Amino acid sequence: MAAPMELSCWGGDWGLPSLHPESLTVMAYAKFSGAPLTVNTINNSWRAPKGDLPVLVSEDIVISQPAKILNFLRKQYNADYDLSAKQGADTLAYIALLEEKLLPALLHTFWIEAENYCSVTKPWFASKIAFPMSLYLPGKMSREALNRILLTKGGPPLYSLTEVEAQIYRDAKECLNLLSKRLGTSQFFFGDTPTTLDAFVFGFLAPIYKVCFPRVQLQEHLKQLPNLCRFCDDILTCYFRLTVSSHAPAGQDTADANLQKLTQLVNKESNLIEKMDDNLRKSPQHPSRKLTTLKLAAGGEESSPMSRLSP
Amino acid sequence: AAEPWPENAALYQQLKEDQILLSDNASSLAVQAFLQMCNLPIRVICRANAEYMSPSGKVPFIHVGNQVVSELGPIVQFVKAKGHSLSDGLDEVQKAEMKAYMELVNNMLLTAELYLQWCDDVTVEEITHPRYGSPYPWPLNRILSYQKQWEVRRKMKAIGWAGKTLEQVLEDVDQCCHALSQRLGTQPYFFNKQPTELDALVFGHLFTILTTQLITDELSEKVKNYSNLTAFCRRIEQQYFEGHEKDSSTVAARSSKRSLLR
Numbered sequence: 168m169a170a171p172m173e174l175s176c177w178g179g180d181w182g183l184p185s186l187h188p189e190s191l192t193v194m195a196y197a198k199f200s201g202a203p204l205t206v207n208t209i210n211n212s213w214r215a216p217k218g219d220l221p222v223l224v225s226e227d228i229v230i231s232q233p234a235k236i237l238n239f240l241r242k243q244y245n246a247d248y249d250l251s252a253k254q255g256a257d258t259l260a261y262i263a264l265l266e267e268k269l270l271p272a273l274l275h276t277f278w279i280e281a282e283n284y285c286s287v288t289k290p291w292f293a294s295k296i297a298f299p300m301s302l303y304l305p306g307k308m309s310r311e312a313l314n315r316i317l318l319t320k321g322g323p324p325l326y327s328l329t330e331v332e333a334q335i336y337r338d339a340k341e342c343l344n345l346l347s348k349r350l351g352t353s354q355f356f357f358g359d360t361p362t363t364l365d366a367f368v369f370g371f372l373a374p375i376y377k378v379c380f381p382r383v384q385l386q387e388h389l390k391q392l393p394n395l396c397r398f399c400d401d402i403l404t405c406y407f408r409l410t411v412s413s414h415a416p417a418g419q420d421t422a423d424a425n426l427q428k429l430t431q432l433v434n435k436e437s438n439l440i441e442k443m444d445d446n447l448r449k450s451p452q453h454p455s456r457k458l459t460t461l462k463l464a465a466g467g468e469e470s471s472p473m474s475r476l477s478p
Numbered sequence: 479a480a481e482p483w484p485e486n487a488a489l490y491q492q493l494k495e496d497q498i499l500l501s502d503n504a505s506s507l508a509v510q511a512f513l514q515m516c517n518l519p520i521r522v523i524c525r526a527n528a529e530y531m532s533p534s535g536k537v538p539f540i541h542v543g544n545q546v547v548s549e550l551g552p553i554v555q556f557v558k559a560k561g562h563s564l565s566d567g568l569d570e571v572q573k574a575e576m577k578a579y580m581e582l583v584n585n586m587l588l589t590a591e592l593y594l595q596w597c598d599d600v601t602v603e604e605i606t607h608p609r610y611g612s613p614y615p616w617p618l619n620r621i622l623s624y625q626k627q628w629e630v631r632r633k634m635k636a637i638g639w640a641g642k643t644l645e646q647v648l649e650d651v652d653q654c655c656h657a658l659s660q661r662l663g664t665q666p667y668f669f670n671k672q673p674t675e676l677d678a679l680v681f682g683h684l685f686t687i688l689t690t691q692l693i694t695d696e697l698s699e700k701v702k703n704y705s706n707l708t709a710f711c712r713r714i715e716q717q718y719f720e721g722h723e724k725d726s727s728t729v730a731a732r733s734s735k736r737s738l739l740r
Contacts, residue, residue, distance in 0.1 A: 252660040253660050253661055256656070256657035256658070256660040256661045257578070257661070259582055259653065259654070260575065260578035260579045260582040260657065263584075264581040266585060267585055315636040318632060318637075319636065319637060323533065345574040345577060348574050
């Protein structure tokens with residue numbers, strides 16, 4: 168029944184599977200719903216992107232916009248199965264909010280902010296596209312983004328680009344605050360399993376959160392909302408397995424990572440101490456000083472050095 | 479900001495009988511409904527050049543004291559600064575939901591109305607062009623309506639709606655109405671007992687869609703499929719618009735527009 172499905176989209180960096188918000192949304196939904204999708208990231212080859220990415224190809228059907236791709240996937244792989252009708256309605260509303268309020272600022276940060284565009288976005292995208300399209304396509308995407316922002320947000324009484332920018336960043340920060348309030352302390356937006364809305368929010372938030380830009384006012388604002396950051400990290404570790412720990416499930420990740428780091432530190436210290444041991448035995452210094460610091464560090468790992476140090 | 483609401487506050491829109499279009503009428507009705515819900519008196523004044531008088535180029539706008547504010551969002555904030563608010567009783571999560579649903583209506587319903595008026599060739603030729611330029615002599619009427627059409631089409635292209643067919647747009651309207659209907663359920667208003675600006679906005683758009691006659695009835699049919707939405711519109715109309723004498727003229731004008739639009 169499952170026809171092989173192929174997704175062409177932009178690749179990723181900085182710990183993300185993709186830099187492009189729409190591609191990321193589709194990838195996230197595929198992971199949430201368990202759809203078997205082979206992902207082809209655009210790299211420096213002649214199979215240049217012809218239209219808008221992401222594009223899903225399944226047998227003979229070619230679908231191009233994320234909303235349509237999700238509708239197609241949902242027929243067989245439904246991540247929204249447990250949602251009530253009202254929650255389904257809320258999903259549409261919040262997606263509209265994201266597109267109206269957050270997307271302009273996202274586009275601005277990536278494509279219009281001069282420092283960001285010249286030092287990060289343009290080189291990255293140009294490196295993924297074959298020459299000579301790499302000279303033309305990033306510029307075209309940037310112009311389209313500027314056009315979109317000016318046409319939708321740039322009318323009077325805002326008369327200059329700086330005023331428009333101020334307005335869209337205000338809107339974006341408000342939108343982030345609203346999302347944070349809505350998420351609260353739960354793991355995903357509708358309980359314990361991720362749905363379409365989580366895919367969209369993740370797709371929009373993760374690039375802001377992870378990509379290292381020179382001008383980062385939106386990222387700084389996002390970092391002040393810890394539940395949204397935790398939301399992105401959880402999805403990355405659970406579903407994309409691209410960050411540090413690959414064995415522990417979501418909730419324990421940070422604790423495990425910390426424990427790992429601590430034990431590594433302790434091991435390093437114990438190795439150092441072993442080397443100094445020979446010198447120490449000859450000198451009149453007390454090794455007990457080192458013992459107490461080891462005791463306070465982590466539990467269980469210092470038994471071997473302690474036994475070695477005891478006279 | 480502490481001044482009381484003056485008696486001569488006025489709302490400006492285009493000419494009701496001949497000129498105003500579906501989307502502008504919807505926005506204007508939403509603002510009127512909102513002000514009625516806040517119990518703030520307002521006179522509706524129709525001017526042919528209302529769009530040009532407005533500070534943001536969009537109708538409707540209100541003239542209160544010596545301030546001019548246009549569009550529902552800024553008007554809600556302005557009214558709030560004066561001390562009247564409909565959404566104070568909502569908690570943070572509900573406020574977030576309300577804002578999200580208002581964006582949904584703006585994103586889908588308003589854009590669909592604009593698409594239908596300016597990008598669907600039949601409607602453009604038969605309804606929009608004649609109406610939009612009607613107060614002006616030839617050739618100004620044609621020039622102004624082509625200019626506006628070009629502007630709207632550019633915007634549609636930028637947000638990706640230019641490639642949509644009419645059926646797809648109607649599908650989107652259906653989806654939006656479905657979402658609104660699910661959210662409303664059996665409650666009298668979207669946030670149970672008290673109307674909020676979301677109710678005003680939804681009323682403005684749905685009532686206008688239901689009572690405006692276009693080339694085909696497909697758009698209003700989509701809304702009529704959801705009985706709780708039509709009941710919602712009727713309830714608000716009865717409660718806020720039929721009790722007032724000055725608004726009986728708006729109700730009468732609306733019904734006469736049905737015959738005038740053809």
